[in-house]
Amino acid sequence: MPETITMEVWRYRPEHESEPTWDAYDVPLRKEWAVLDGLNHIKDQLDGTLSYRWSCRMGICGSCGMTVNGEPKLSCSTFLTDYAPGPVRVEPMRNFPVIRDLVVEMGDFMAKLPAVKPWLVSDDEPDEDTEYLQTPVEMDDYKRYSMCINCMLCYSACPVYALDPDFIGPAAIALAQRYNLDSRDAGAEDRRDVLASAEGVWACTFVGECSVVCPKDVDPAGAIQRYKLTAASKAVKDLLLPRGAR
Amino acid sequence: MTTKRSPEPFVWLLFSSGGMVTALLVPVLLFLFGVAFPLGLLPAPDHAYLASVVSHPITLLVLFGLCVLALFHWAHRFRYTLYDGLQLKKYSVPITIFCYGGAVVGSIIAAIVLLRAL
Amino acid sequence: MSTGNAVGGEPPLYRPPVSLTWWLRNPSYLLFVLRELSCVFIAWFVVYLLMLVYAVSSGRAAYQEFLDLSANPLVVILNVIALAFVVLHAVTWFGLAPKAMVLRLGALRVPPTVILAAHYGAWLVVSAIVAWVILR
Ligand code: SF4
Ligand code: FES
Numbered sequence: 001m002p003e004t005i006t007m008e009v010w011r012y013r014p015e016h017e018s019e020p021t022w023d024a025y026d027v028p029l030r031k032e033w034a035v036l037d038g039l040n041h042i043k044d045q046l047d048g049t050l051s052y053r054w055s056c057r058m059g060i061c062g063s064c065g066m067t068v069n070g071e072p073k074l075s076c077s078t079f080l081t082d083y084a085p086g087p088v089r090v091e092p093m094r095n096f097p098v099i100r101d102l103v104v105e106m107g108d109f110m111a112k113l114p115a116v117k118p119w120l121v122s123d124d125e126p127d128e129d130t131e132y133l134q135t136p137v138e139m140d141d142y143k144r145y146s147m148c149i150n151c152m153l154c155y156s157a158c159p160v161y162a163l164d165p166d167f168i169g170p171a172a173i174a175l176a177q178r179y180n181l182d183s184r185d186a187g188a189e190d191r192r193d194v195l196a197s198a199e200g201v202w203a204c205t206f207v208g209e210c211s212v213v214c215p216k217d218v219d220p221a222g223a224i225q226r227y228k229l230t231a232a233s234k235a236v237k238d239l240l241l242p243r244g245a246r
Numbered sequence: 247m248t249t250k251r252s253p254e255p256f257v258w259l260l261f262s263s264g265g266m267v268t269a270l271l272v273p274v275l276l277f278l279f280g281v282a283f284p285l286g287l288l289p290a291p292d293h294a295y296l297a298s299v300v301s302h303p304i305t306l307l308v309l310f311g312l313c314v315l316a317l318f319h320w321a322h323r324f325r326y327t328l329y330d331g332l333q334l335k336k337y338s339v340p341i342t343i344f345c346y347g348g349a350v351v352g353s354i355i356a357a358i359v360l361l362r363a364l
Numbered sequence: 365m366s367t368g369n370a371v372g373g374e375p376p377l378y379r380p381p382v383s384l385t386w387w388l389r390n391p392s393y394l395l396f397v398l399r400e401l402s403c404v405f406i407a408w409f410v411v412y413l414l415m416l417v418y419a420v421s422s423g424r425a426a427y428q429e430f431l432d433l434s435a436n437p438l439v440v441i442l443n444v445i446a447l448a449f450v451v452l453h454a455v456t457w458f459g460l461a462p463k464a465m466v467l468r469l470g471a472l473r474v475p476p477t478v479i480l481a482a483h484y485g486a487w488l489v490v491s492a493i494v495a496w497v498i499l500r
Pocket of ligand 2 (some may be wrong): 059065077
């Protein structure tokens with residue numbers, strides 16, 4: 001195994017340049033080093049001006065999403081040795097405006113998230129001592145969708161989001177389904193206006209890449225397809241049944 | 247955002263049923279009539295037999311359903327291909343008219359051709 | 365709240381352009397676009413099918429003309445390409461079906477592989493029936 005690997009890092013420093021550039025750094029190639037460790041080595045030893053986000057280093061916080069050799073990845077869970085002999089190209093996540101270097105602006109997602117009410121909605125004020133019991137089977141319905149860490153890799157993989165930034169997007173719809181499919185929730189009708197809109201599930205053409213890149217196996221593409229079926233059968237019922245019978 | 251009356255779910259249902267019906271029926275039909283008979287891999291059915299099959303009401307009903315659903319499947323997918331692949335979403339009104347309008351016209355033509363065979 | 369635009373002296377954001385050939389960047393995007401293009405060949409199939417029905421119902425001579433036309437090398441090439449796209453459509457369609465469908469038998473969720481196998485089984489049965497009706 002060679003001793004080092006070259007990392008080509010995408011740089012954008014708005015006070016210096018209006019167009020992005022590339023900087024190359026040689027970093028030690030160690031078996032246990034992830035791309036994020038390489039970046040930390042650069043920042044500590046070679047070039048303190050490099051900016052990027054990270055926190056947990058164990059695939060839980062969702063803050064270290066980047067584009068590694070063209071693919072959306074969590075940089076803390078992507079190992080340098082998998083790219084030997086290199087070079088490894090590190091770019092910011094695609095489909096987001098870039099603030100600096102590898103740091104992207106996620107305000108768009110933050111603004112969309114509350115629109116799908118990602119919390120348990122209940123019809124009546126729950127009694128303080130009530131426990132909401134749920135069977136394992138009921139929990140299975142939504143558990144997968146609850147694993148999302150908001151890393152945004154699915155948005156950076158989605159060509160529909162790239163072309164139509166109004167699209168609510170994979171993670172937000174998967175989160176809405178996480179609550180829609182929860183036996184304790186009564187908010188499905190509230191979420192429907194947003195989910196069943198042209199910017200909601202109907203914008204999705206089932207490219208499927210969101211589910212491929214998701215590090216938590218959330219399967220947002222499946223969540224969207226399932227909701228299309230739900231929304232379509234609701235629409236047919238609305239059309240056929242008188243109001244009272246729905 | 248009042249979107250509950252949007253026609254999107256209905257065109258999607260047509261698209262989906264069309265996708266299912268074409269996936270089940272079109273490969274075998276296209277293989278037989280487009281490849282196997284023309285290349286002589288299999289003998290083409292004679293006219294008298296095929297005419298009796300084609301004029302049967304059940305055949306005509308199946309073919310009519312297949313044509314209509316296949317055309318709406320095309321309309322929906324083609325519309326989104328133009329939006330995404332060629333980034334033409336700004337022309338969504340003429341594209342929508344062209345696609346679904348084409349499917350309606352095609353369905354009428356299919357009805358005429360099939361009724362003639364009855 | 366800022367959802368992207370620089371406000372109050374913040375440095376400008378860099379917005380990467382979306383290229384017209386985004387679907388060439390990644391093999392799965394290319395496959396997606398090919399899958400979507402299959403619809404064009406499905407539309408062609410409808411035209412071809414109606415031509416066949418029209419010819420058959422017009423009599424023996426018209427049917428023979430149709431058979432001659434269908435043996436024209438250009439038409440054969442078109443149909444071979446169309447068949448490839450239609451098969452791509454069928455395979456991808458059945459492949460995605462288990463994602464959209466969640467079936468339950470009592471408390472048990474029907475595993476996706478079973479749903480997939482059922483679709484392929486249906487494909488086989490339908491194809492066999494159609495071939496039997498035509499070739500009998
Ligand atoms: S759905 Fe997956 S890829 Fe998308 S934000 Fe959640 S964890 Fe990340
Ligand atoms: S640093 Fe937390 S997910 Fe990578």
